[in-house]
Amino acid sequence: MTPPAAAAAFLAANGWDDADIVPVAGDASFRRYFRAVEPTRSAILMDAPPPHEDPRPFLNMARWLTGNGFAAPEIHGEDLDHGLVLLQDFGDVRMRETVDAEPSRELALYAAAIDILISLHTREAAALAPYGRAVLHREADLLTEWYCPAIGIEADQEAYSAAWDAVFDHALVGPKVTVLRDYHAENLMLIGPDTLGLLDFQDALAGHPAYDLVSLLQDARRDVSEDVEAAMLAHYKAAVATDPGFDAAYHVLGAQRNAKIVGIFTRLWQRDGKPRYPTLCPRVWRYLNRDLEHPALAPVKAWFDATIPQGLRGDPLALSSC
Structure with missing residues (x-):
């Protein structure tokens, strides 16, 4: 669970220069997840590497859901070329x-x-x-x-x-x-x-x-x-x-x-x-x-x-x- 090479620059570009990157349990796909952690805030870093994954369907649905009043993660940043998305952190309580x-x-x-x-x-x-x-x-x-x-x-x-x-x-x-x-x-x-x-x-x-x-x-x-x-x-x-x-x-x-x-x-x-x-x-x-x-x-x-x-x-x- 080593962060992707582009992660540090992506986080810095979205205002998370000082964040530590901590692995989060993944799922059955090629997607991986990390938590960007700063002293007073955190966010989820999704690594959806092309060509195996395309984050655009997720982004489109997240915006549709939030636009219709459902609690989907807000999007803090995206880099489609590298398959990186920065998301609102819902925590670990499932x-x-x-x-x-x-x-x-x-x-x-x-x-x-x-x-x-x-x-x-x-x-x-x-x-x-x-x-x-x-x-x-x-x-x-x-x-x-x-x-x-x-x-x-x-x-x-x-x-x-x-x-x-x-x-x-x-x-x-x-x-x-x-x-x-x-x-x-x-x-x-x-x-x-x-x-x-x-x-x-x-x-x-x-x-x-x-x-x-x-x-x-x-x-x-x-x-x-x-x-x-x-x-x-x-x-x-x-x-x-x-x-x-x-x-x-x-x-x-x-x-x-x-x-x-x-x-x-x-x-x-x-x-x-x-x-x-x-x-x-x-x-x-x-x-x-x-x-x-x-x-x-x-x-x-x-x-x-x-x-x-x-x-x-x-x-x-x-x-x-x-």
Whole structure:
């Protein structure tokens, strides 16, 4: 976690000449994060090195979110040639660790996260590319591209694609909203006693409102109970008029997202040398199995039942060594 060569000059150009640069835990991408620290203030330095990363989608969404009253980090400076961005520092207190340490706050904090989505979904969607059928297919295919080969299964790709194609209409109907796409407890920062700040929204698209609900309530990184999931869905529906097909869309997108994540976590292990991610897959499979029980998923469930036995739905690293 050595700071990029251009960091010192970039900080100086933005008025942070005397800042110490301290590494901050990164994520699953090529992006790295540092904290610029001075005696009376701090900021976050994002290193999004080209050509692997492009910070412009993040910058555009951050400005759209703050312009619409949401708590995204303010932008203090940017250098697109070097992929450097200086951001408002939201601190280190994430919703995830707060809920784990104080279970009595779980419902209140999840309700606060749902309230953000309620507010987001009452606004016209940002000018974004659509979360359409081609994107849904491409993401679902990550399971057959990475997970199936890792555990020794030769999948029928044509049948897999056809099964998904038969159910995606549920997720493509109705008005589109801004979909942040990675909306979960590790990307929500406590910036006040009950105020949540938003991170990791650079991949936003315009799509179905159920997607970010799935991202939050079927969290790949922490267990969310079925009771909390049901309570938060009821909280959302009490504030937002949903159509009769909403539940089907929720489970279709849940299954699609969880299939994608199983593939991504396998890829992070095999391609990127990050072996902690496969250990998260059993949780994701539990969510996926639950989603597949919805009647709208019948064609997809039939493919999974014929192709991946329950005993092979788990940690791909562990299963590959059996």
